[in-house]
Amino acid sequence: xxxxxxxxxxxxxxxxxxxxxxxxxxxxxxxxxxxxxxxxxxxxxxxxxxxxxxxxxxxxxxxxxxxxxxxxxxxxxxxxxxxxxxxxxxxxxxxxxxxxxxxxxxxxxxxxxxxxxxxxxxxxxxxxxxxxxxxxxxxxxxxxxxxxxxxxxxxxxxxxxxxxxxxxxxxxxxxxxxxxxxxxxxxxxxxxxxxxxxxxxxxxxxxxxxxxxxxxxxxxxxxxxxxxxxxxxxxxxxxxxxxxxxxxxxxxxxxxxxxxxxxxxxxxxxxxxxxxxxxxxxxxxxxxxxxxxxxxxxxxxxxxxxxxxxxxxxxxxxxxxxxxxxxxxxxxxxxxxxxxxxxxxxxxxxxxxxxxxxxxxxxxxx
Ligand SMILES: Nc1ncnc2c1ncn2[C@@H]1O[C@H](COP(=O)(O)OP(=O)(O)OP(=O)(O)O)[C@@H](O)[C@H]1O
Numbered sequence: 319x320x321x322x323x324x325x326x327x328x329x330x331x332x333x334x335x336x337x338x339x340x341x342x343x344x345x346x347x348x349x350x351x352x353x354x355x356x357x358x359x360x361x362x363x364x365x366x367x368x369x370x371x372x373x374x375x376x377x378x379x380x381x382x383x384x385x386x387x388x389x390x391x392x393x394x395x396x397x398x399x400x401x402x403x404x405x406x407x408x409x410x411x412x413x414x415x416x417x418x419x420x421x422x423x424x425x426x427x428x429x430x431x432x433x434x435x436x437x438x439x440x441x442x443x444x445x446x447x448x449x450x451x452x453x454x455x456x457x458x459x460x461x462x463x464x465x466x467x468x469x470x471x472x473x474x475x476x477x478x479x480x481x482x483x484x485x486x487x488x489x490x491x492x493x494x495x496x497x498x499x500x501x502x503x504x505x506x507x508x509x510x511x512x513x514x515x516x517x518x519x520x521x522x523x524x525x526x527x528x529x530x531x532x533x534x535x536x537x538x539x540x541x542x543x544x545x546x547x548x549x550x551x552x553x554x555x556x557x558x559x560x561x562x563x564x565x566x567x568x569x570x571x572x573x574x575x576x577x578x579x580x581x582x583x584x585x586x587x588x589x590x591x592x593x594x595x596x597x598x599x600x601x602x603x604x605x606x607x608x609x610x611x612x613x614x615x616x617x618x619x620x621x622x623x624x625x626x627x628x629x630x631x632x633x634x635x636x637x638x639x640x641x642x643x644x645x646x647x648x649x650x651x652x653x654x655x656x657x658x659x660x661x662x663x664x665x666x667x668x669x670x671x672x673x674x675x676x677x678x679x680x681x682x683x684x
Pocket of ligand 1: 380387
């Protein structure tokens with residue numbers, strides 16, 4: 319098999335490999351939430367398990383219930399029924415002081431950063447430690463360490479208004495880490511950022527997960543964030559989890575219509591421009607066969623040399639959309655086979671060279 323590790327480019331090209339399965343870190347059991355005065359549940363019967371060291375993405379459209387769910391994870395919202403167990407502690411059993419203490423072990427970052435405008439970068443990062451009564455020398459050491467981690471040493475005396483969005487989010491990330499949390503909750507952490515800054519922020523989160531072994535739970539409406547960062551994903555729709563699994567699996571073979579709509583359709587559907595060209599039967603002797611090879615991470619490789627060796631005569635690669643997600647190929651190739659090929663023969667010849675093989679139809683003309 320071809321090696322696909324490109325030194326120095328891995329961060330931007332590939333999502334992270336699946337970490338070794340750790341113990342259960344976050345357990346959500348039969349969680350239902352209905353806000354006061356509402357006729358409908360914002361969350362219904364949510365069961366989820368997040369393992370230690372994982373990056374777990376929760377994706378859904380606006381209003382699906384993502385914010386409610388993540389706020390139940392640090393008890394900013396109280397579930398109507400069900401349980402959230404983190405590190406073996408059922409959050410519902412924690413009273414005021416214990417809850418405050420417990421929250422310190424959970425970092426949280428926000429879409430709009432939530433920085434104090436009248437405090438400098440350094441002071442913003444330091445503040446939660448001041449509130450918690452951490453001695454000054456220890457605060458200084460910790461702020462220096464985190465400024466280095468997020469690459470903001472040079473901006474430590476700047477005011478939030480003097481920072482770019484990406485820099486503000488870096489301050490937010492540093493501030494979330496002051497108490498060395500084992501769990502980091504991210505609420506649409508990149509939604510206010512441009513694509514390049516989003517990539518840099520995701521790269522920082524990936525580094526934090528890998529270097530500090532911090533479990534990350536994030537909510538987002540952007541499939542790219544899940545694709546580039548997460549190990550596991552759950553799709554939420556109208557308050558219910560409709561699909562979940564390793565990112566490669568959900569990405570390559572979405573089972574639910576909402577998931578398919580959230581994904582980039584090029585990976586799972588026939589491109590719209592090709593459909594009008596197709597007929598179900600051969601119209602002319604020179605009609606060519608359109609074959610669709612789908613890769614869903616089940617083991618087949620998009621091996622063009624092997625495909626070409628199996629097909630004698632002409633072969634055109636009409637369309638290609640294959641991406642490597644968690645080191646597994648996902649997507650599709652569309653091949654036009656020359657007129658002499660018929661469907662049965664092509665199907666036989668290409669057997670085992672894709673996870674799913676489909677004869678899409680015949681194309682007549684150039
Ligand atoms: N404080 C509240 N009181 C009443 N209803 C609420 C409250 N917060 C959220 N809701 C309702 O709960 C449902 C889920 O909202 P939630 O904000 O969790 O969804 P979301 O997926 O995070 O949406 P968005 O991406 O737009 O933030 C929505 O119908 C919303 O109107």
